[in-house]
Amino acid sequence: MWRSAARACLGVVSCAVALSSCAERQPVDPALVQAGTITAAGIRGRIAAIADDSMRGRATPSPALDRLAAYAAQAFSAFGLGPAPATGFIQPWTSPGGTAPNAVAILDGGDPGLRNEYVLFVAHMDHIGTASESLGCIAADADSICNGADDNASGVAAVLELARAYAGLRARPRRSIIFLLVSGEEEGLLGSRYFVAHPVVPLEEIVAAINFDMIGRNARDSILVIGMDRSSLGTIMTEVGLAHAELGMRPASVPWRPGGSDHVSFDSSGVPTLWFFAGVHPDLHRPSDTVDRIDAEKAARVVRLAFYLGLEIANRSPRPVRTAPAPPSGRPVAR
Numbered sequence: 001m002w003r004s005a006a007r008a009c010l011g012v013v014s015c016a017v018a019l020s021s022c023a024e025r026q027p028v029d030p031a032l033v034q035a036g037t038i039t040a041a042g043i044r045g046r047i048a049a050i051a052d053d054s055m056r057g058r059a060t061p062s063p064a065l066d067r068l069a070a071y072a073a074q075a076f077s078a079f080g081l082g083p084a085p086a087t088g089f090i091q092p093w094t095s096p097g098g099t100a101p102n103a104v105a106i107l108d109g110g111d112p113g114l115r116n117e118y119v120l121f122v123a124h125m126d127h128i129g130t131a132s133e134s135l136g137c138i139a140a141d142a143d144s145i146c147n148g149a150d151d152n153a154s155g156v157a158a159v160l161e162l163a164r165a166y167a168g169l170r171a172r173p174r175r176s177i178i179f180l181l182v183s184g185e186e187e188g189l190l191g192s193r194y195f196v197a198h199p200v201v202p203l204e205e206i207v208a209a210i211n212f213d214m215i216g217r218n219a220r221d222s223i224l225v226i227g228m229d230r231s232s233l234g235t236i237m238t239e240v241g242l243a244h245a246e247l248g249m250r251p252a253s254v255p256w257r258p259g260g261s262d263h264v265s266f267d268s269s270g271v272p273t274l275w276f277f278a279g280v281h282p283d284l285h286r287p288s289d290t291v292d293r294i295d296a297e298k299a300a301r302v303v304r305l306a307f308y309l310g311l312e313i314a315n316r317s318p319r320p321v322r323t324a325p326a327p328p329s330g331r332p333v334a335r
């Protein structure tokens, strides 16, 4: 974006005197402005709140998980997003231990011919609770709370920041955008499986599902992207990464593997998917997965990259095409 703006500037005779005065006269790119509002401080603040000890590791189900879903619904509403038809901002589902929440919101698209198609961003809110809940959290000395800052407060922060940034665009993206936060991931993708079985819009009209699960650790200059070899989203991802080299965030394609996170629920239903993932670390599923170990500056650049990616998918006329074989379930493959 900067480069094209600079080219336009250099072609204007009156701007040739001083680039600084030229820059002042250039119309500001709204996408660039909104991407710039996604900051490390914003990401860190959300992760700190979601992964606070008071959230008790967000087991499914738990009062803390309900509080997080309510917080997300309130944020979606404050951003000016709409609720999902039929369910509202909260889609309840029945987990083995009781009712658990998904939170969902929609930004209506600006193109009458494309607004009934959807780009979906997803992340899971839940984690594995405390050592006493026997979900795999192992106490470390006196610390018995598995905070799940990277897994997956980082992904929830990403979806909330994307929702805020997209809602602030003056011109809406052509396709509609769904922001989905699920629970029950740690028990086997339960919330996202429920969503694809009970989608709030026709599943075949979801053109892409972009998942964030653990984006706040490891190498500062790259992010693993799983699923680039499964659909034309891979090409779009590569193009967007090259167009926004200023982010210093290289999308690194990883060969598809079954399992991993909630994108699998969508892939199994034929929806083209990508998973943004910064890789594993020794604090995974330990009480030491805390906000002080998060690289929020990296996460902010990952989310800015995803912002540009989502905008490109939403605005590009042809919808993404799946190139991987049809899922074995025999369900119709999304076009």
Ligand SMILES: [Zn+2]
Residues within 6 Å of the ligand: 124, 151, 152, 185, 213, 214, 261
């Ligand atoms: Zn996770």
